[in-house]
Amino acid sequence: MPFCARACPYCDFDFEVGRGPKLDERAGQWLAGLDREREARAAQLEGQSFDTLYIGGGTPSALSPDRLRALFMWLEQGLGVAPTQLRERTMELNPEHATPALLDVIAEIGIDRVSLGIQSRSAEGLRQLGRAHTPDQALASVAHSVARGLRTSADLIVGWPGHTPALLERELGELVDAGVEHLSIYGLTIEPDTPWPKLVRRGLRVLPSDELQADLLVLVERELLARGFVHYEVASYARPGAEAIHNGKYWSWADVVGLGPSAASVRHADGAVERRVNARGIETWLDGGAPAHERLERDHAAAEGLWLGLRRLTGLDVERLCRRFLVARAWVDARVARQVELGNLVWDQQGRVLRVGDGRWLWHDSIGVDLLG
Ligand code: SF4
Structure with a gap:
């Protein structure tokens, strides 16, 4: 609104x-x-x-x-x-x-x-x-x-x-x-x-x-x-x-439909993320201004999925992430290795769940920069 x-x-x-x-x-x-x-x-x-x-x-x-x-x-x-x-x-x-x-x-x-x-x-x-x-x-x-x-x-x-x-x-x-x-x-x-x-x-x-x-x-x-x-x-x-x-x-990779000026919609398909952002400004939107479209393919989509999923402090289910973005478990292990070594990310439940380390949530954004880089 x-x-x-x-x-x-x-x-x-x-x-x-x-x-x-x-x-x-x-x-x-x-x-x-x-x-x-x-x-x-x-x-x-x-x-x-x-x-x-x-x-x-x-x-x-x-x-x-x-x-x-x-x-x-x-x-x-x-x-x-x-x-x-x-x-x-x-x-x-x-x-x-x-x-x-x-x-x-x-x-x-x-x-x-x-x-x-x-x-x-x-x-x-x-x-x-x-x-x-x-x-x-x-x-x-x-x-x-x-x-x-x-x-x-x-x-x-x-x-x-x-x-x-x-x-x-x-x-x-x-x-x-x-x-x-x-x-x-x-x-x-x-x-x-x-x-x-x-x-x-x-x-x-x-x-x-x-x-x-x-x-x-x-x-x-x-x-x-x-x-x-x-x-x-x-x-x-x-x-x-x-x-x-x-x-x-947003943190569990669900599809979302947004309507109205600047509203964002997200759709997951074949491991990719398709994002649509409506035209900014009510006048432009009312005049039929074109939305912006972005499509992230698997690795980029999965890296963003990691970053978003780690917002939830109980962590993310790694097998579910792999299924959602069609990446291998080895890809996840390699992607997060440095942050795990630093103690910013930790494995829980015998390696099934990845979460931000205790007290490290303040650094979520900088962890994200590394994961997305
Ligand atoms: S200007 Fe921004 S922060 Fe202030 S009421 Fe409007 S939307 Fe909310």
Whole structure:
């Protein structure tokens, strides 16, 4: 859903700024565009079965209740997906929108899990991150969502300049006490094509420190494990049994269909990975802009599969990887040998499972550079 009420200075997602009647009009065009994309991809979508739904953004919660109902009606009648039959139906929500009234609408149309863009519980953190909500709205959104019986996840950004261990500990405690069953924790990363570097040049922001981020990410793990959460993926923590099913598809090499501007679809076939990324920018997408296509053949596909599969901290089933990407076990052994020697990767279950070594998850990206190289 490619609309936001304002642009957060660290964000490089594909969205258009809008609000009020203008946003509603654009949302109508977006819904019509989704149906045109469905028609254009009818042959690919034919016979597809779906078991999870993820509505991300942008800011899906900026849609009016009528547009949300229209979206779900289209899913059912246009796409043939009955949301309530799916194993998981997640929608991203901004805290300033998560009122009891909107949560009633969301639950009524079939959403069972919300991902709240909390990002910070501190007024200074929210100011730096350019978020529209207040610290009180952040906590209230969790309370309302939990009270409505929705599975509730919160996103938190760590390492903004001035973030401290004491503050982070308090934020985690408050969110857990309010009832989140899942937390996604991200270090603040600044992409070059975002407003943040310009703000740095004007003296209005500073760049985050990698060392501070690493210390805070370690603190997150310690605190959440002590509170009964499982650290199941590099950036994800959950109560046992509350792991995100949809997100898990990316780490377990499942096929995914994405619709809308910049949406990515992934298909696995004959050991290769075919990726389609829709045109960026709602206007270009509405005008029928061509998607980008990429096809990774076996070795490249398998190396990427290793990297993605290792995001899950319990590790990946190597025989399954070999079957999925049509590579030999010897290929895997050779590919990971250096990282195993360094202790960054370890074999479990008599060599059937490969996982990131204890405490090495912070280096997942650099391990990936080696595996993909
Ligand atoms: S609300 Fe989310 S998608 Fe929109 S600008 Fe902020 S971070 Fe990006």
